[in-house]
Amino acid sequence: MYVLGIESATPVAAVAVAGDGVILAERMVLNQRTHSVNLLPMIKSVLEESGVGKKGLGGIAVSGGPGSFTGLRIGMSTAKSLAQVLGLKVVGISTLTSLAYPLAGRGCYVCPVLNARKNEVYTSVFDNKEVLNRLVGPMAVRPGRLVEILLDLGGPVIFAGDGVSQYMDFFKAGLGNLAGFAPSMLNYPRGAAVAELGLAAFREGGGVAPADLCPEYIRPSEAEVVWLKKNNAGS
Template structure:
């Protein structure tokens, strides 16, 4: 079984191929370039190095959100385009699930956090000591409320994700249970984890057609939220002059 994994939910761009339980290639970049510049060249490089014809893959796993609106749209469009061209199914892998999948073998509660701005984070809670368990499905919530819930659970916690640097001071001040931060090799999104978890979902029959795949943003784009607020305040003309709906890219 060969699964191509695509990760574009944040600043990280990552593609990987998992072949029969082995990561045969992974290409990850965490730098200030748009995913429209990076994903297709990265896929091309990986397949060239593996001498892999993309028609040989069984399915394409894509990080399905939440995260950057632009990043998710580009990742989804890339996966859908490949799926349609190759006539391959897609596997929707929730972004938080894939991040937690980085940390096999820990007895701690795994807590990925992505910065959603304005004191909000995207998160979820997981166990992965022997089997992968979703304790709390991915969601958006206030960082203080998340820490309160973690303290009430009373378990040791491992944090990972781009929400850690943004909220580290709050975490250190408010956490009352033992906690730690994941090391560099596991603290961001990885295409290998998307592909590996995608392999599990593929074996379980959890696939969708390329036409039916859509990212899970969990909340509306910033421009849409601002427009709704402006409508409530009767300022739609003023807002429309500033930008159009759907162009915002919030995390």
């Protein structure tokens, strides 16, 4: 079975094709163009370069959030449209899980952190086993509260994600020698991780019809907050 993975929840656009035990093709770009411009040409390229093509796909996996509201919508609509045309099922993969996935089995807790703005991060905490097991989250939380949670767990932790650059010094100050940091190449979720996690999900009977797939925003968008405040005030 071959699975197309699509990642668009962060500033990086990434796509990949995974098969049994192998990544056949992968593309990743961080530039000023929007995901709506980048994704379709990248998908076309990996399908051609892998030799799988559209008709060879068995399913499509896409980043399900949390992350950029706009990026998630673009990735979801792209995955759902392509799946609808090809008659395939789709599966949403947690952006936090795909960030943690390459760090499984490192002998420490894994803590992906994405910049959620408003002085918060999107985060989860995973255990230190070969197979990821989420212990905390997903949630939007202030970095200080995250440090408290990690101190309660009481073991070394490795951080990864686009929130690392902003809060690295804070985590070092709060956790001391317990804090470690992934290489910069792992601070953005990979299309290959989304594809591999999707392949595992499909093997376990996962996947839904395109119309049934929904993103995991964790918290409402700014537009929704403004609308709720306006309407609650009016009522």
